[in-house]
Amino acid sequence: MKKKSLSVLALTALSTLGLAACGNQNSAGTKNVVNMSEPSNLLTLDQSKLVDQVSDVTLNNSNQGLLVMTKDSKVVPGVAKSYQVSKDGKTYTFNLRHSKWSNGTPVTAKDFVYGFQRSVNPKTAAAYQYLFDDVHNAQSVDKGKMPVSSLGVKAEGDYKFVVHLDKPATYFKYVATMPPTYPQNENEVNKYGSGYATNSSKQLYNGAFQVKGWNGTNDNWKLVKNPYYWDKKNTKLSTMNFSVAKDPQTALDQYQSGNLDEMQLSGKSQVSSFKGNSEYHARKEAGTYYLEMNQKKVPALRNVNVRKALSLAINRKELTNNVLGNGSVPAKGFVASDMAKYKGKDFADDAYVSSAVQSNLDQAKKLFAKGMKEVGQSKLSLSLLSDDSSDAKSMTEFLQNELQKLPGLKVNDVNVPAKVATTRTEKGDFDVTVDAWIADFPDPVSFMSLMTTDNGYNHGGWSNQQYDNLMHQATNIDANNYNKRWSDMVEAQKLMLNDQAIVPLYQLVSPQVLKNRVQGVNYYPSGGNYDFRYVHTNN
Incomplete structure (x- = not known):
């Protein structure tokens, strides 16, 4: 089953382009009116x-x-x-x-x-x-x-x-x-035909809010309390103003002046200036960045020792702390942590394989030499594909330096526009690519199904019959037995990580600041993330 995939640029946009200066300054500080930012335009x-x-x-x-x-x-x-x-x-x-x-x-x-x-x-x-x-x-x-x-x-x-x-x-x-x-x-859809839901007046709403003021292309809109919502008595906000801007400093100025109640921080300096502040929130998403290695195109990457060496050569703590600096944390595996639990145990902990996500350069060099000998090569040249955003370039430069510590390995960074990177990845036109995944819903299968042999998002072409069998059991034979289903997927992830099917890098964390006057925000790491139904202000 396919899931929602976000390219590196799309995910980066959440943290680097996701800054908005709310245009309705007159409402700043007004009771039950909140001014919010969004990372990009409403589509x-x-x-x-x-x-x-x-x-x-x-x-x-x-x-x-x-x-x-x-x-x-x-x-x-x-x-x-x-x-x-x-x-x-x-x-x-x-x-x-x-x-x-x-x-x-x-x-x-x-x-x-x-x-x-x-x-x-x-x-x-x-x-x-x-x-x-x-x-x-x-x-x-x-x-x-x-x-x-x-x-x-x-x-x-x-x-x-x-x-x-x-x-x-x-x-x-x-x-x-x-x-x-x-x-x-159906009447509303037929009434507007191809124009249905292309602006806020061509849609009906049955939720806590109605959308107002969106013409289909503008950078600002509102959520206004819906008087017909079945639970309207518990909806406290009258208005939420949204606006999009792409200048981090402008957004920060608006936030610090009180004209903006929320923003996503950009870069190490902004994050570090708010850490420890009660307004700071590290929103951990059910999203994992990882490297896919093209086993169809590059014969050397079919060797498990070569794949393990690439993983062991990367210092993930240095990547998250010193390169990204946005609060993201080293990945525990493929499935994101704090997303799915069973009997009090997080899936990421239950299916943890330490060797697949740790850094050990000495061991990496030994495995790389062993793997290269097994494939009959003394040298290996790999291209590393990613988008051309500033954050992506910083990350690929770091990865290039880390991987080239392996004697005989040459890495060439290929940073191209996001659409080009996505197209090349989907076509298999890469050696190694930086990919990312955010779960649609909080179940391990949202990640695990990607690595089955015939899944369209298995871009690296890794294939393992035992893995396929375990996932078939989880989604068919044991589908109605949660205990067995969970065990199937735990075993499947351990198998996948022990074979280093992918190289997990880090779990995405979106650094956000939110004024203390805004209370009751319900955040969850997958899907739509935010529920504003019970938000209220304390002024």
């Missing part, structure tokens, strides 16, 4: 066509699905006041509350049926169609082999919505929190 309000994090956060707060994500990887009722799962794990029945759209009309089970069907319909070309792969007939519908009416969803009356899956998927409860599964009003 869409179409639940089915979401592709970026800004749109994800906006839709997560202006519309609502069956369930709602909260901290600690838990879900709570949204439009569905309750739900039941059949014993075989294949049928989810959601009992809907009597809620309304922002025009005062009821949100019904038919709106969910239509929303699911529209997201799977190949004519919609939804980027997140794969989220529905486990829904009965979804893959056939997506390929145009069956009509959308055959999708395994149905309305039983106005307030009961039923989903039939082809196989158990314990993580489907998380999928039910995501925008592509939100209800959609």
Whole structure:
């Protein structure tokens, strides 16, 4: 199953371009009005066509699905006041509350049926169609082999919505929190056609807020309290002002002058100046940076000792502390830490392989010499692909210096525009590439499925039959047995890391400052990240 992938530039943008000076200075300090920044422009309000994090956060707060994500990887009722799962794990029945759209009309089970069907319909070309792969007939519908009416969803009356899956998927409860599964009003979609959700007035909202003032291209918009939201009595904010700017110093000036309540810090100097301050928050994301090694193109990279040597040569603490300086931390493995837990144990700890993420140059040199002898080479030249942002260049320069400490290894940095880097990676036109992944939902499978042999995001071409078998067990045979499923994936990650399928680098942390007057922000590391429903100000 494919997941949401963010290129190095996209992730870097969260920390280096994600600074905004809020334009509504007159509202600074006003009770229950908050001025926020966003890393980039809002791209869409179409639940089915979401592709970026800004749109994800906006839709997560202006519309609502069956369930709602909260901290600690838990879900709570949204439009569905309750739900039941059949014993075989294949049928989810959601009992809907009597809620309304922002025009005062009821949100019904038919709106969910239509929303699911529209997201799977190949004519919609939804980027997140794969989220529905486990829904009965979804893959056939997506390929145009069956009509959308055959999708395994149905309305039983106005307030009961039923989903039939082809196989158990314990993580489907998380999928039910995501925008592509939100209800959609068919009349509204038909009314605007291709213009649907291309500006804030061409969309209906069933969440805590309505979007106002977005014309489709401008750099500022608002979230305004929705008077028709079912839980409006607990929504305290009247307005959230958002605006985008790309100058870090301007944003910092606005924040320090009190005209901005929030910003993401950029660079070591800004981060260091706020560390220890009560306004500073290191937002750990469910995102891992790692190196992919092209085993199809470079024969030497098929050798496990060569791959292990590359990993051992990199001092991750120096990378995170002295090169990045943004609060990011060395990776514990492939699956991000503090994302998924079972019986009190973090997956990253349960599936930890220390040798795959530690630094040991002496051992690296020995393994590299051994590996090169095994492949019959005395020298190796590798290109290291990444984007051309300033942060990416600093990182690849560091990696180049670290890796070239291995005798006989020459590394050439290739920094190109992000779109070019992404295209080359997808085509396999690289030796080693810097890649990154942020989980869609807090389950290890969001990472682990990437490394199966036939997955389109397995760009390095690593293949292991035992790994594939373990993931097949986790997603099929043991899908309805969480204990066995967890064990399958723990064993799979250990196998993958012991074979050094990839080189984990670091886990992304977005450094944020937030005024103490703003309380009740709910942050979680995957998906839409922020829930503003219960935010309030203390002035």
